[in-house]
Amino acid sequence: MSSLAMNLFSQLPAEPTHEELFPGAILMRGLALDQDREFFAAAEEIMAAAPLHHAVTPTGLPMQVMVTDSGDLRAFNHRWVPERDSGKLWPPIPRILREFAIRCAVRSGFPNFRPDSCHINRYQAGTKLGLHQDRHECDWTQPIVSVSFGLECVFLLGGLNRTDKPKRILLEHGDVIVWGGPSRMRFHGVQPLKPGHHPLTGPYRYNLTFRKIA
Ligand SMILES: O=C(O)CCC(=O)C(=O)O
Ligand SMILES: [Fe+2]
Numbered sequence: 001m002s003s004l005a006m007n008l009f010s011q012l013p014a015e016p017t018h019e020e021l022f023p024g025a026i027l028m029r030g031l032a033l034d035q036d037r038e039f040f041a042a043a044e045e046i047m048a049a050a051p052l053h054h055a056v057t058p059t060g061l062p063m064q065v066m067v068t069d070s071g072d073l074r075a076f077n078h079r080w081v082p083e084r085d086s087g088k089l090w091p092p093i094p095r096i097l098r099e100f101a102i103r104c105a106v107r108s109g110f111p112n113f114r115p116d117s118c119h120i121n122r123y124q125a126g127t128k129l130g131l132h133q134d135r136h137e138c139d140w141t142q143p144i145v146s147v148s149f150g151l152e153c154v155f156l157l158g159g160l161n162r163t164d165k166p167k168r169i170l171l172e173h174g175d176v177i178v179w180g181g182p183s184r185m186r187f188h189g190v191q192p193l194k195p196g197h198h199p200l201t202g203p204y205r206y207n208l209t210f211r212k213i214a
Contacts, residue, residue, distance in 0.1 A: 016176075018107070021157060021167060024143070024181030026108040032100070032147050033174035040149050040200055042094035043120060043208060046070045049091035052122055056084060064127040070094070071117030074214035079117075079136065093118045093210075101145045101210035108178035110143045115210040123153065123205040125195035131162055131187045134211070142212035143180025149173055149208075150201025151193060158187035173198060 016031040032039055052066040069079070069090050076090045097118055105113030121129065134144050148171045155177065158166035166187065171177070179186055193205055 021169065021177075022179075022183045022186070024109070024183035025157060025179040025186065026177070027169060028104065028107065028176045028178075029172070030174045031104065031107075031176040032149070035096070035100070036149065036174055036200065038096055039100065039147070040206070042097050043149070043206060045094055046091055046118065046120060050088065052120070055121075060084075064123075065129055066122040068120050069117060070120075071115075071213065075116040075211075078138070078214040090117070097208065098210070101147070104145045104147070104176050104178055104210075105143055105180075108143065108145075108180070110178065110180050113142055113145065113180075113210075114212055115142075115145065117211050117213045119209045119211065121207045121209075123151070123190065123193045123207070124203055126192050127190075128192040129190040131156060131158060131166070131189040133185050133187055134209075135185070137211050137213050139212055140184050141180075143178050143184065145210040146177045146179075147208045147210075148175050148177075149206040150198040151196045151203070151205040153193055153205050154191040156187075156189045156191065158189075160185055160187070162187050173200070 014030050017029040019027040021027055047068055050068045052068050055063040055065050055067040070093045071090045101115050102113055150173055152170055152172045155169045155171045156166035158164045
């Protein structure tokens with residue numbers, strides 16, 4: 001019996017997992033659970049200072065996913081597009097989130113991660129994110145740290161070509177995925193969210209990605 005299943009019976013908090021999905025791509029189930037309320041409250045602070053808005057495709061079309069950002073001035077300047085964004089500066093990354101993201105990277109074999117931004121995606125039932133690579137960052141030796149809250153989703157982690165068949169990974173509240181090194185440019189995406197209700201986030205899934213952009 002797996003330790004996770006045992007814990008259903010013992011009612012003890014589950015130990016986070018450490019699963020290497022590919023070289024440089026690590027799934028740590030439940031790693032954010034211990035402090036989920038504090039972390040989500042910090043995400044809510046970001047959203048209060050920088051309200052969620054619809055993401056737009058590179059060609060300017062509105063997407064279903066709602067997004068916002070936090071981070072330092074250099075990262076903001078690197079990503080800011082006058083035609084797309086308001087001129088308002090990003091709020092800083094809350095310290096509790098930045099330090100957690102660094103710990104996640106260290107556990108995954110990336111001890112030099114220095115995130116300068118935290119991007120938030122909010123999904124509701126039916127919202128998906130197509131397969132893409134994260135390529136707006138300057139330094140691809142720095143990994144991506146992704147933390148999920150609320151409703152579960154099926155995360156797709158593919159290869160270095162868009163047509164490579166992706167692995168399907170169920171991501172639940174508190175799960176963390178880090179991808180870097182040889183996995184940094186893997187295509188990834190999110191399948192349409194199933195409707196549901198989560199005690200902390202209601203009808204939504206939130207995903208926080210920590211990056212070194214500038
Ligand atoms: O929501 C997720 O799990 C992935 C988000 C993502 O890939 C992105 O924002 O670039
Ligand atoms: Fe991405």
